[in-house]
Amino acid sequence: MDLRRLTSLTLAISDEDPVTALAATARLRKEAERLEGVLVRRARNRGVTWTEIAQALGVSKQAVHKKYGGRGLFGGQP
Numbered sequence: 001m002d003l004r005r006l007t008s009l010t011l012a013i014s015d016e017d018p019v020t021a022l023a024a025t026a027r028l029r030k031e032a033e034r035l036e037g038v039l040v041r042r043a044r045n046r047g048v049t050w051t052e053i054a055q056a057l058g059v060s061k062q063a064v065h066k067k068y069g070g071r072g073l074f075g076g077q078p
Helices: 003-013 018-045 050-057 061-071
Strands: none
Touching: 003 018, 018 050, 018 061, 050 061
C-alpha cells in the first residue's frame, strides 16, 4: 500500500460519519498487520533477534515468536 492510500485512510478515520471512520480503521489495521509481518521478515532476514524485534514492537519475545516464529517464513529459530 502506498503512502497516499495510508494518508487517505488516516484522514477518513476522522470522518464525521462513524461508519466511514470504522471502515477506514479496519482497513488501516489490516494494512498495519501486513506491514508488521513484512518488516518482521525483513528484520529476521537481516539477522535481527526475536528479542530485538519484540522490544521494537513493545511486546514479549514469546509473543512475537508465537505470532511469527512458527510460520517457517521468518527464520523460526528462537
